[in-house]
Amino acid sequence: xxxxxxxVALSWSGGKDAxxxxxxxxxxxxxxxxxxxxxxxxxxxxxxxxxxxxxxxLQGEALEIPVEFITTSFNEYTERFIETIKxxxxxxxxxxxxxxxxxxxxxxxxxxxxxxAVGIEALYPLWGEKENSLRMLKEFLYSGYKATVIRVxxxxxxxxxxxxxxxxxxxxxxxxKDLCPMGxxxxxxxxVFDGPLYKKKIVLEDSEIIQLETTxxxxxxxxxxxxx
Numbered sequence: 446x447x448x449x450x451x452x453v454a455l456s457w458s459g460g461k462d463a464x465x466x467x468x469x470x471x472x473x474x475x476x477x478x479x480x481x482x483x484x485x486x487x488x489x490x491x492x493x494x495x496x497x498x499x500x501x502x503l504q505g506e507a508l509e510i511p512v513e514f515i516t517t518s519f520n521e522y523t524e525r526f527i528e529t530i531k532x533x534x535x536x537x538x539x540x541x542x543x544x545x546x547x548x549x550x551x552x553x554x555x556x557x558x559x560x561x562a563v564g565i566e567a568l569y570p571l572w573g574e575k576e577n578s579l580r581m582l583k584e585f586l587y588s589g590y591k592a593t594v595i596r597v598x599x600x601x602x603x604x605x606x607x608x609x610x611x612x613x614x615x616x617x618x619x620x621x622k623d624l625c626p627m628g629x630x631x632x633x634x635x636x637v638f639d640g641p642l643y644k645k646k647i648v649l650e651d652s653e654i655i656q657l658e659t660t661x662x663x664x665x666x667x668x669x670x671x672x673x
Contacts, residue, residue: 451475453541453568454533457502457512459480461585461592461611462571462627464637467508467571468588470543471642473487479494480505480536483515483526492635494596495657500647500668507643507670543568546557547577547629548619576605577628586616590640591615593649594633595663601632604654607663611635647668 453470457463465547482501483492490496497518498514501546505512513533517525533539541558546552546569553569560567569583585592592611596603601624609615616626624632650667 447653451541451566451568452478452539453543454481454530454537454538454539455481455543455602456545457501457504458491458545458634459496459504459637460635461493461590461637461659462547464543464544464592464640464642465585465588466543466570466589467511468590468640468642469639470568473570475541475543475568477510477543478539479533480508480512481515481533481542482512483517483522485522486516486518486546493631494636495660495662496595496636497664500636500665503647503668503670504637507639507647508646511646520639527559527562527569528592530559530565533569534565539565541566541568543570547571547574547578547581547627549629571633575629579623582611582616582626586611586613588640590637591636591646593663595636596634596660598660599634600659604661606633607661632669638640639673643673646673647671 454474455467455477467477485492515526515529541564544556553585557567594606594609603658619626648669648671649665652663652665655662655664
């Protein structure tokens with residue numbers, strides 16, 4: 446019997462969860478053939494993180510994995526996602542799509558229904574219990590990847606958290622806050638700029654803080670790829 450190697454698209458936010466998912470998939474022999482990022486037309490930025498598309502493109506270049514953007518309005522989100530993945534299924538010969546969700550059941554249910562509609566498998570490489578969030582954050586710290594906090598929810602974290610690196614001091618400090626250590630409910634978002642799978646690193650410079658609805662965002666004006 447011929448066993449087909451898994452060829453998957455990875456839902457890509459540019460943050461630590463997505464990056465840890467990528468690393469886990471690859472180390473388990475799964476081929477990640479493209480990264481998929483949604484862009485609401487109402488924002489012109491990535492969904493959730495509110496990041497510039499140019500920075501996500503740089504991540505794709507640094508990782509040497511193509512990035513595919515799904516442009517959609519909020520009220521057509523699921524429909525457009527399914528349509529695009531069907532197209533990518535043919536383009537990349539996909540048999541799976543992976544998501545970086547950790548434990549939110551409604552997120553997983555959405556992804557699994559989407560996969561069924563497309564006729565591929567849904568993978569959740571980081572899936573576990575909510576109680577494992579702190580262990581997962583520690584795993585990221587020891588993974589060799591480098592990330593900075595780029596967005597915070599103002600009701601849980603103030604702007605002094607913006608620009609902080611995910612290091613051992615961050616690990617200690619986040620435990621003093623009443624939130625998920627991994628920010629699974631959007632308490633904070635990160636941008637990964639270097640790590641073991643990065644062929645080049647992304648240098649981020651000249652930042653400013655901007656207001657986005659109920660969150661604050663660290664906006665970088667200069668960013669380049671640099672040889673390692």
